[in-house]
Amino acid sequence: MGDARRYFDLPSPFPMKRGGQLHQACLAYETWGELSPARDNALLIFTGLSPSAHAASNAADDSPGWWEEMLGVGKYIDTGRWFVICVNTLGSCKGSTGAASIDPASGQPYRLDFPELTLEDAANAAYALVRSLGIEQLACLLGNSMGGMTALAYLALHPGAVRSHISISTAPQAQPFAIAIRSLQREAIRLDPQWNNGHYSDDSYPEAGMSIARKLGVITYRSAMEWVGRFARIRLESDQREEEPFGAEFQIESYLIGHARRFVRNFDPNSYLYLSRASDWFDIGEYGRGGVADALGRIALQHVLVIGVETDILFPLSQQEEIAEGLRGGGAEVEFVALDSPQGHDAFLVDIVRFGAAIAQFLARL
Known part of the structure; x- marks a missing residue:
């Protein structure tokens, strides 16, 4: 290829x-x-x-x-x-x-x-x-x-x-709703200590911030109707659940985790911030x-x-x-x-x- x-x-x-x-x-x-x-x-x-x-x-x-x-x-x-x-x-x-x-x-x-x-x-x-x-x-x-x-x-x-x-x-x-969501996505990245004012590396990367930003995005990219149809309130099997307190319990949570995992290392956090803000600024x-x-x-x-x-x-x-x-x-x-x-x-x-x-x-x- x-x-x-x-x-x-x-x-x-x-x-x-x-x-x-x-x-x-x-x-x-x-x-x-x-x-x-x-x-x-x-x-x-x-x-x-x-x-x-x-x-x-x-x-x-x-x-x-x-x-x-x-x-x-x-x-x-x-x-x-x-x-x-x-x-x-x-x-x-x-x-x-x-x-x-x-x-x-x-x-x-x-x-x-x-x-x-x-x-x-x-x-x-x-x-x-x-x-x-x-x-x-x-x-x-x-x-x-x-x-x-x-x-x-x-x-x-x-x-x-x-x-x-x-x-x-x-x-x-x-519009305000889209701006609000993107603002929260940027905040998740900026508040991750690993973001370090844009000075991260492969070894010290804002994984948590990017993960939350992606999950927020995925939630808004689909509809409540689809979430109900696909996941309802189905819980994960006990062997699929996370051991830590308040860990993922429902299938929808697991789906979002998977989406985030595929995204985080494949997109540069600073680039994400710049493009997100450019979208907020746009007004024909x-x-x-x-x-x-x-x-x-x-x-x-x-x-x-x-x-x-x-x-x-x-x-x-x-x-x-x-x-x-x-x-x-x-x-x-x-x-x-x-x-x-x-x-x-x-x-x-x-x-x-x-x-x-x-x-x-x-x-x-x-």
């Missing part, structure tokens, strides 16, 4: 929205399919907070990607037709420059010396990548979760750079005189698909409706799809059949 990851060197210095700049920074990305001679079939994917650019297997890397069933030749996003680019967000730790990367000025990891990060910075970095590939205008820009907010930033900052847009389970601005309303509706109404697109899930508590359906209405105000032909998937916010990763059908039908009309 090879590595399909490619690297784009950002213009140096690369200026950041809230001040500061990056030198010798790069973006990790992967591609599928072929760019047409007219360069008019490019589809860019922005991911949620934690995924890498490896959305699906390809010739260079046959390991399954995070959206494996969605993307590929003959699949819902058909790479026989589309040239698909998936970018790892600026500030992440999956190949793109972030807090865990080496600062060329010091030769040490940036840690908390990394400049304040916004989703606008991530959007501008991806725009530079797209232009470097010789693509003047994307046929379609797709963003889910945090990536949907990054996509809205891209649309606001680069008028005319995109023809159509697929917005999935995202938000035009962070900054790009219009009259708030969110005005800002979205300034974005000129031809066709838009907005998908939301009724059980999503983190990015509620009302926010998807707000995006659909706003972009309709800009003159786009907007299709709004509300799914009753029980999996909550994570449904776009799990309920592939229904999300895929809506996406494939939309792309077929372009």
Whole structure:
């Protein structure tokens, strides 16, 4: 198995929205399919907070990607037709420059010396990548979760750079509930003594803080309906229980422990903090005189698909409706799809059949 990851060197210095700049920074990305001679079939994917650019297997890397069933030749996003680019967000730790990367000025990891990060910075970095590939205008820009907010930033900052847009389970601005959850996740990391103001190592790593942060996330990524259906009040067998006082007793607790264990050492804590706060800061309303509706109404697109899930508590359906209405105000032909998937916010990763059908039908009309 090879590595399909490619690297784009950002213009140096690369200026950041809230001040500061990056030198010798790069973006990790992967591609599928072929760019047409007219360069008019490019589809860019922005991911949620934690995924890498490896959305699906390809010739260079046959390991399954995070959206494996969605993307590929003959699949819902058909790479026989589309040239698909998936970018790892600026500030992440999956190949793109972030807090865990080496600062060329010091030769040490940036840690908390990394400049304040916004989703606008991530959007501008991806725009530079797209232009470097010789693509003047994307046929379609797709963003889910945090990536949907990054996509809205891209649309606001680069008028005319995109023809159509697929917005999935995202938000035009962070709402109090989402901010509160992310604030608690960051606090869990920062209060872990091993975090040590960002100066941790493999030997001294904020395992407990990252574990709690991940568990909080997983709880909000799914719905109460799904938890009841999957776990009810089922208790662990006696040999599966933890011996210490107040240890895990229910299956739901064991499930969360397993999720956290798979995540903690695979994601850099400082990068997590930066991306989490960037999500809180995002507000498309900054790009219009009259708030969110005005800002979205300034974005000129031809066709838009907005998908939301009724059980999503983190990015509620009302926010998807707000995006659909706003972009309709800009003159786009907007299709709004509300799914009753029980999996909550994570449904776009799990309920592939229904999300895929809506996406494939939309792309077929372009």
